[in-house]
Amino acid sequence: MDPRIWSRLPNRLVARVICFLPPPALFRFRSVSNRWNHLISSKCFVEDYYLRIAPRHHWFLFFKSKRPSNYIYRSNNGCHDNQVCEGYLYDPYEKKWYRLTFPLVSPGFSPAASSGGLIAWVSDDPGHKTILVSNPVSKSFTTQLLPPTSEPRLLPAVGLFANNRTIYVMVAGDDQTSQYAVKNITTERYHFDGAGIHLTWDINSKLPDKCNFETGRMVFMDGKFYCMNYKPFTVYVFDVLTNQWSQMEPPMRRHILSPCLVECKGRLYLVAKVAKNKLKVPKSLRVWRLSTDGSKWDNFVCLQQLDYDQFIAVENGKGFDCVGSGDFIAITVKGSDITLLYDLFQKTWDWIPPCPFLYNAASTSNGCGGGRGLHGFAYEPQPFTPVMDLFNHQLQSFLAHSIMANYQY
Structure with a gap:
């Protein structure tokens, strides 16, 4: 288009065009001109x-696991030890990788959950x-840490x-300061809704008996957090409105390995490897979908035998972790960067191309920084998250009023 036409387009049309750019291009377009930079940075836009x-x-956001691959998987999955934290953003539609750095995140914190373009980081040290x-x-973040949890914990499950x-x-869960301490399993919730700053966590209720959230993951859907429990296999559900836990049966209570819950576009899925080798229950990698009324699990898809043989050759009993985002479910083999991707819309299986940022002089031959593997999160890249600005603004106002009140006193 003639540049003279571009320069005469009204801001409302330019704004609508820019809205449909992918987030990386949106930041690059800020340098086009002062006019565009002012437009993109404006509250109106x-x-x-x-x-x-x-x-x-x-999209998906992956981090290097802090612990070696032979360590118990329940342990925190951090991204740095006294180094600048680094993550790897993957676009499954364009099959592109991007590298992100987190210079403002201090050592001693690990990514634990994601939602709405935000990442929640939890402290690694046992305790509050x-x-x-x-x-x-x-690159924005809460200007102050959320208040410490009321109960000391070792490796709790975290949801956002x-x-x-x-x-x-x-x-x-995990209300203990060491793996030898006696557990007192409780649930805490921190809620910010724009009406004011909350300075404490709410102790809601005790978890049901025999809870063991080995994956440490929580999946949010329709006002509820879903957690996969091991030994025995059970799906626990926490309703944020009633503050109550309930439980539901998984599609199979036996003969499954590495069961994982994922959410994709408002539907809940369960991915697991079936280990029983009988005619009625052959070995396979299966995906079940929860019915819309939440009453049963429907067998959604099963990995074809040839693809399953290839997957098992790579997985080799190490187990895997799953995360859902949009139309995709990513299945990552523990201790590696090898990830199998299922497209719910196209109904196809494919391997994610290797992340080019993992292969450098410091990486070993498997490209995973010493065999520590990748830990993934569902992620929607959002250049603007108003709740962050609202939270920081109200927190600063609260602190300012507190200081003035103390000064006057």
């Missing part, structure tokens, strides 16, 4: 255009856990839900 009409990008929430794309005005953080 964010509230009236981007938050209303911009398409959602369902502290939480930091950040936006990896815009965030939208434009609300943040829910859930911490459940």
Whole structure:
């Protein structure tokens, strides 16, 4: 198009075009001109255009696991030890990798949950856990840590839900300071809804008996957090409105390995390897989908035998972890960067191309930084997250009023 036409387009049309750019291009377009930089940075653009009409990008964000691959998988999955934290953003639609750095995240914190373009980081040290929430794309973060949890914990399950005005953080289980301590299993919730700053965690209720959230993951859907329990296999559900736990049966209670819950576009799926080798229950990798009324699990898809043989040759009994985002389910073999991707829309299986940022002089031959593997999260890259600005603004106002009140006193 003739540049003279571009320069005469009204801001409202330019804003609508820019809204449909992928997040990496959006940042590059800030350097086109002062006019575009001012437009993209304006509150009007964010509230009236981007938050209303911009398409959602369902991508994945991977981190290097802090622990070696032979360590118990329940342990925290960090991304650095006294180094600048680094993550790897994958676009499954364009099959592109991007590298993100987190210079403002201090050592001693590990990524634990994601939602609404935000990542929740939990402190690694046993004791009263502290939480930091950040936006990896815009490099923004909570100016203050969330208050420490009321109960000391070792390796709890952590859940996060965030939208434009609300943040829910859930911490459940592992109320102990060492693996030899006696457990007192409880649930804590931190809720910020824009109405004010909350300075404490709410102790909601005790978890049901025999809880063992080995994966440490929570999946949020329709106002509920879902957790996969091991030994015995059970799906536990926490309703954020009633503050109550309930439980439901998985599709199979026996003969399954590495069961994982994932959420894709408002539907809950369970992925597991079937270990029983009988005619009625052959060995396979299966995906079940929860019915819309939540009453039963439907057998959604089964990996074809040839593809299953290839997957088993790579997995080799190490187990795997799953995460869902948009139309995709990513299945990552533990202790590696090898990831199998299932497209729910196209109904196809494919291997994610290797991350080019993992293969460097410091990486070993498997490309995973010493065999530690990758740990993935569902992630929607969001250049703008109003709830972060709202939280920081109200926190600063609260601190300012507190200081003034103390000064006057």
